Amino acid sequence: QMTAYVISLGLVGSEMCIRDRFMHHDGAIWIGTPMSTYRVKRIIAGRTRAKVWVGSPEGPDFNAEGSLVKDLTVNAHMYEIFAQKYGEGWTTYETRFQTELADGSRTLVRYVPTNN
Numbered sequence: 001q002m003t004a005y006v007i008s009l010g011l012v013g014s015e016m017c018i019r020d021r022f023m024h025h026d027g028a029i030w031i032g033t034p035m036s037t038y039r040v041k042r043i044i045a046g047r048t049r050a051k052v053w054v055g056s057p058e059g060p061d062f063n064a065e066g067s068l069v070k071d072l073t074v075n076a077h078m079y080e081i082f083a084q085k086y087g088e089g090w091t092t093y094e095t096r097f098q099t100e101l102a103d104g105s106r107t108l109v110r111y112v113p114t115n116n
Contacts, residue, residue: 006031006039006052006066006111022054023081029054029064029111030078032097040107043068052111064111074108075101 006020006029023030029052033039042048043066053061079098082090100106 006050021082021086023078023085024054025074025077025081027112030069030074031109031111032078032101032106033109034100034106035104039066039109040068042066043109049114050111062113063115065114066109066111069108069110071108078108 020031020033039050048066050064050066051061052064053059075098079094082097083094097106101108
């Protein structure tokens with residue numbers, strides 16, 4: 001399974017690398033994550049900068065700006081991609097993921113590459 005690794009660039013020493021399932025769509029990396037996570041709290045607080053690796057934390061990386069997105073069309077596309085990409089692992093997680101996006105306890109985070 002290919003995963004994305006994301007470090008939210010917060011205060012010095014507070015960076016945290018998080019491994020997550022992801023989707024590449026419309027020039028960005030998309031992750032569905034609970035609203036209670038530090039990555040969401042940092043974006044809400046205006047600290048949107050992140051570093052993203054795809055596949056391995058030792059691999060190539062890029063700087064990105066994170067944003068929270070609510071978009072039913074992107075949700076549906078993510079469900080299709082995750083079903084193809086993660087197979088049976090997705091089927092055990094799919095209902096909870098969809099329910100949480102619908103009730104607002106989970107959100108989409110879009111990481112768009114930047115030049116800085």
